[in-house]
Amino acid sequence: MKRLSLLGKRLAMMVAAVACIFGLFSPTALAEDHIIKMGADNGMLAFQPAQLSVKAGDTITWVNNKVFPHNVVFDANSNPGGAELAESLSQPKLMMTPNQEYAITIPADAPAGDYSYYCQPHRGAGMVGKITVQ
Incomplete structure (x- = not known):
């Protein structure tokens, strides 16, 4: 026994x-945490960094840095997750104040590949970015 x-x-x-x-x-x-500035430190209309590689489960936080307003809109036509995932990752509401933040966590089932995003008011000025999900 x-x-x-x-x-x-x-x-x-x-x-x-x-x-x-x-x-x-x-x-x-x-999982890792990543920060992307909206508006470069030098005042340029850019995401800083403009390109970022992440894994499923990672968190990305965009911080309103310079030359407001900004937002984060994932391009529904050019990402491997399709329109529904692009919409769920996007923050179309304009962020108006310094240091205002928007955060997402990359879903565990997000397909690998390049996810393009942009700032709606400044897209024409070249304020675009790319997240590569590995």
């Missing part, structure tokens, strides 16, 4: 250890 109890305890410890290891290496545990 004691032998059976000892085997049960060992099995429980092994299961717990495996669960901890999987928890350490889950996508959420490895």
Whole structure:
């Protein structure tokens, strides 16, 4: 009887250890935070950085930096996730105040590829960006 109890305890410890290891290496545990400035430090109408590589589970925060107003609109016609995902990632409402933020987390099921986005008021001035989901 004691032998059976000892085997049960060992099995429980092994299961717990495996669960901890999987928890350490889950996508959420490895997720990173990224910041993109809306309006470059030098006053140019640009996202800084303009290109960024991320993984599913990563969080991207856009911060209103210079030359307001800005927004973040993902191009429904040029991203691998389609129009519905583009809309869910977008923030079409204009951000008017310094340091105002907008954040998204890349969904776990987001298809890999390049996601183009832009600032609606400044798109013609070249304020565009690209997120590459790996």
